[in-house]
Amino acid sequence: MSHDTIQQNKMRQDLSGHESVWLFGYGSLIYKADFPYLERRHARIRGWVRRFWQGSHDHRGTPQSPGRVVTLVPEPDAVCAGMAYRVSPEVFAHLDVREKNGYLRFTTDFAFADGDHADGLVYIAEQDNAAWLGPATAKQIARHIASSHGPSGANREYLLRLAESLRELGEEDPHVFAIERELRALDD
Ligand code: SIN
Secondary structure, three states: OOOEOHHHHHHHOOOOOOOOEEEEEOOHHHHOOOOOOOEEEEEEEEEEEEEEEEEEOOOOOOOOOOEEEEEEEEEEEEEEEEEEEEEOOOHHHHHHHHOOEOEEEEEEEEEEOOOOEEEEEEEEEOOOOOOEOOOOOHHHHHHHHHOOEEOOEEHHHHHHHHHHHHHHOOOOOHHHHHHHHHHHHHHO
């Protein structure tokens, strides 16, 4: 699959005719909402875990030296917490560009903190995408993140802001927090 998923995403769902669409964010989309939204709610999706297994060529690294960012990996019964945004369909033109480095839109069920549910979209970079990096130890991932930079800034900022946002939501993520600990240990 090519690095650039803009054209594929445009054809994946027909959003015309929808007044608004729910989007689930589990990475930078939790803390960086650079798009207009109608509503924002703490939400969870089932069957996926957050992993720093995706390369970033366009935000937190470069094609020559990709950074590491999160994607979702299927895991039965796992629950991934994040932030859901209700947006107008036009917002996906911007989101498709932002998430173009291997992420495809999938439809999933969101559970909100008050027990409500809704169907919406989530961007996931699957294993067959050209920027996929795959598993590594928390220490290896922290070292990689510590040395990566891209047009959107330092890769460490992405990790630290994500960990902080999850704490603000009152959420535990052992994978993210272990990498954060290893990164801070490198600073000592
Ligand atoms: C997301 O935040 O939902 C997708 C991954 C990212 O942009 O960091």
